[in-house]
Amino acid sequence: MAESGLTESGEAAAPAPVIPVAPGEKPWTDEELAEVRAELEDEVTRMRRKLASAEAELHELLTEGSDVVGRDPADVGSTNFERDQGMSLAANARELLEQSLLALKLFDDGQYGVCEACGGPIGKGRLQAFPRATMCVACKQRSERR
Numbered sequence: 001m002a003e004s005g006l007t008e009s010g011e012a013a014a015p016a017p018v019i020p021v022a023p024g025e026k027p028w029t030d031e032e033l034a035e036v037r038a039e040l041e042d043e044v045t046r047m048r049r050k051l052a053s054a055e056a057e058l059h060e061l062l063t064e065g066s067d068v069v070g071r072d073p074a075d076v077g078s079t080n081f082e083r084d085q086g087m088s089l090a091a092n093a094r095e096l097l098e099q100s101l102l103a104l105k106l107f108d109d110g111q112y113g114v115c116e117a118c119g120g121p122i123g124k125g126r127l128q129a130f131p132r133a134t135m136c137v138a139c140k141q142r143s144e145r146r
C-alpha cells in the first residue's frame, strides 16, 4: 500500500483553477472572474451592513419592548410584529452572508462553479446572474420541488 498522498490528477501542483462552464458557454475570462468575485465581495459587505443594522434595530425593539406597561395594546402588537420582522430580516441577511462567504471560499479553493449536488458545471450565465449559486439549475429545481 503505497500512499503518495497525490491523487491521479495531481492536486498538489494545481495551476490556476479552471472554473467550469456549461456546455456551449465560452471559458471564463480573467475580467469575468474578477467581476463575479467583486460581486461576491460586495454582497458580503452589503449583508454585513444589513445584518448589523437589523440586529441594532432588533436590540432597540427588544429594549423598548420591556417597557410595555401603560402602552396601547395596539402599539405592543405592532412592536411584536416589528420584532418578528426584524428577526426574519436578520436571519435572512445572515443566511445570504453565509452563502456569499461560502462562494468566496469555494472561489479561493478553486471549487467555484461546481454544482455541490451533481458535481457538474453550474454554468457561467447562471453564476453571472447569481454569483452565490452553489447548485446547477437542474439540482436547484429538484431541491426546491422535493
Ligand SMILES: [Zn+2]
Residues within 6 Å of the ligand: 115, 116, 117, 118, 119, 120, 135, 136, 137, 138, 139, 140
Ligand atoms: Zn447539479
